[in-house]
Amino acid sequence: MxxxxxxxxxxxxxxxxxxxxxxxxxxxxxxxxxxxxxxxxxxxxxxxxxxxxxxxxxxxxxxxxxxxGFIDTHHHLTQSFGKSLAFGEPSEIFRRIWVPLEQHLQPHDLYLSAKLAALEALRGGFTTVCDAGTRSPHGLQAIALAAEEAGLRCVLARTCNDGGNDGDSDEATRRDLLRDAETHLAQWQHHPLVHGSLAISVPEAATDAMLGRVAALCHEAGVVMQVHANEHLASVERSLVDRGLRPIGHLDRAGALGPQTLIAHATLVTPDELLRLRDTGTAVAYNPVASAWKGNAVAPALMMRALGIRLGLGTDGTRSDAFRLLDAAETAQRLVHGLAVGDSSCGAGWTWLQAATSGGAEACGLGQRTGxxxxxxxxxxxxxxxxxxxxxxxxxxxxxxxxxxxxxxxxxxxxxxxxxxxxxxxTDWNARALMREVRAVAAQAVAEAPIQRVHPVSAEHRLGNS
The missing domain is CATH 2.30.40.10 (Urease, subunit C, domain 1)
Structure with missing residues (x-):
């Protein structure tokens, strides 16, 4: 019927x-x-x-x-122009692909990228996405407009990096960043679709003072602070060299863990770090497809769940298909953790449905609104x-x-x-017209951006190995 x-x-x-x-x-x-x-x-x-x-x-x-509707607790909406450029690449693609691309995009390019990503998310069954912040000064306006027009609920983060302890940060810089952060949160306080959030891209990109202040501001406002932490080996080693602590330990020392904090990835976590996450009420966005495509490890999501750590599922902008995300979430746990101990259930199905709906909504601060x-x-x-x-x-x-x-x-x-x-x-706008414009604009933007790929495209790889 x-x-x-x-x-x-x-x-x-x-x-x-x-x-x-x-x-x-x-x-x-x-x-x-x-x-x-x-x-x-x-x-x-x-x-x-x-x-x-x-x-x-x-x-x-x-x-x-x-x-x-499904909740994507970790996305990068302004990266959709380059999504397949990252295939087969080593872990730290943000240095060679995302930073050069996002910083090169013009305001209208960013809007097109975000609206394309919003369309993909809706087609994949996501009614809410949690955007982790853009590296472009024009990205926030582009994402907000794209989400409104597409009809996608969006937790929109303003990035508050102040350069780290060894950077050029001073008290005046921090005051300006925090003033802008407060303005951002106030702007979206009553919006029906866009919800304010703050972000630090990685812990060492901010001073300890800024980490603590942003976390406190988010706690007071009842919104989430988003941060990438313990994602891959390079990030853990970088934090040890720069701060003398692993990223989650660094966040803890700075007073930035807590119920207001949403950590993306947390793939490389020690038993002590798991207990810190649990005891502080910190939430985690588990990104299984990102682990499969570019990571060093798979987050111990079942252990997190058993410990009572708040858990959502994220795409990390890889593939906006919620059902394939559910499958990847369970499959990754089975291959990495379940097989070794004879766990044939690996969450019994409902675990991943809950994490992708009500659990995800709660992790990104919208548990009383959706999910x-x-x-x-x-x-x-x-x-x-x-x-x-x-x-x-x-x-x-x-x-x-x-x-x-x-x-x-x-x-x-x-x-x-x-x-x-x-x-x-x-039902109320022309998606195919958007895609036509994206194809034309993206081709020029990618050609002009100083992107560095390590591996050739698939066809060239095959010819080189034939």
Missing amino acids: QVPENTLRQPRYLLAPALTWLEPKGATPGQGVVVADGHFTDVGPLAEVQARHPDLVPQALPDRLLMP RIATGLAADFLLLDLDVPELAPSWDLGWELVRLAHRGQIEAVVVAGLLRLWQGWP
């Missing part, structure tokens, strides 16, 4: 899907969900919801799952077609969503109660 697209365009409606994904029950039949004013205004057994809203006619959704199908939360959801060969027959939908479901099943993407994508494409 074809779902009426027009229903999802109404200002107020009652959905009656075959299944609704609820926390902690999972796939639950017989539910009614009312959407109005951008929120879920009623969720419960259909008969009870109908009785409370006699003016609404339920829209039956047979063979459909209504589920929360679940629940009364009062923002109506950020997906409508998934279950009538596909991959799910016939269906015995364990939780596991099946992790291992068998795919982006092609996403029929509708709704953010803040508004239909953003229908069958993979925006």
Whole structure:
């Protein structure tokens, strides 16, 4: 049965899907969900919801799952022009690809890059992304505009690097940075889609004083401070040389760990560091695809979960496909940790679904706003077609969503109660026109940027090894 697209365009409606994904029950039949004013205004057994809203006619959704939109807790929206330039490259691609590219892009280029990334995220089932900060002075405005126009919820970080203890930082510089940070947070305080955040790119890029002040500012404002830490061997060694401590230890000494802090990666962590993360309430964005493509290690996400460390899933801008991210999250744990100890469950499916929805929302500071199908939360959801060969027959939908479901099943993407994508494409703007412009602009931008690749492209590599 074809779902009426027009229903999802109404200002107020009652959905009656075959299944609704609820926390902690999972796939639950017989539910009614009312959407109005951008929120879920009623969720419960259909008969009870109908009785409370006699003016609404339920829209039956047979063979459909209504589920929360996915949360990407670590992204770089202004890097989409160069996403495949990083394939096959060593770990520290930011030095040779991302910094040269982002700093070279003009304001309109940055807007196009961010809007393309937003489109990819929505197509992949993400209704929220957490952007870790851009290296361009024009990037914040570009990302905010792109997110608004695409209809993507975005946690937007302003980078507050002050050069590190051996840099050119002084008290006046720090005052200016903190003033700009406060302005940034105030600007987005009441925005329906864009939510303020602050970032330090890596701990040694800021003085200890700035690390502590930014963390305190985020704690006071109830937003997240984002930072890359313990990502790969080079970053750990650099921190040891510059600070005499590993990155997480450095953050701890500076007073920058805590419930306001979201650490991206944390792949190379010691037992002591895990306990520090747990005891301080610090959150982690687990990026399994980034580990597979350019990392030295896989974060011990199952151990983090067992210790009670707050955990979300991130793409790191690699591939904006939420279902493939779920699969990668479980597969990486199985290959690196599970096989060696005979753990055939590796999270039992639900662990990764929770981390990618409610857990991710909580990790990036939006746990009271999105991530679940629940009364009062923002109506950020997906409508998934279950009538596909991959799910016939269906015995364990939780596991099946992790291992068998795919982006092609996403029929509708709704953010803040508004239909953003229908069958993979925006409903109110021309995505193909955007892609045409991106192809023209990106070709020139990449050609002009001082990018340094270590390896040739795939075809050249094959010819050189034939």
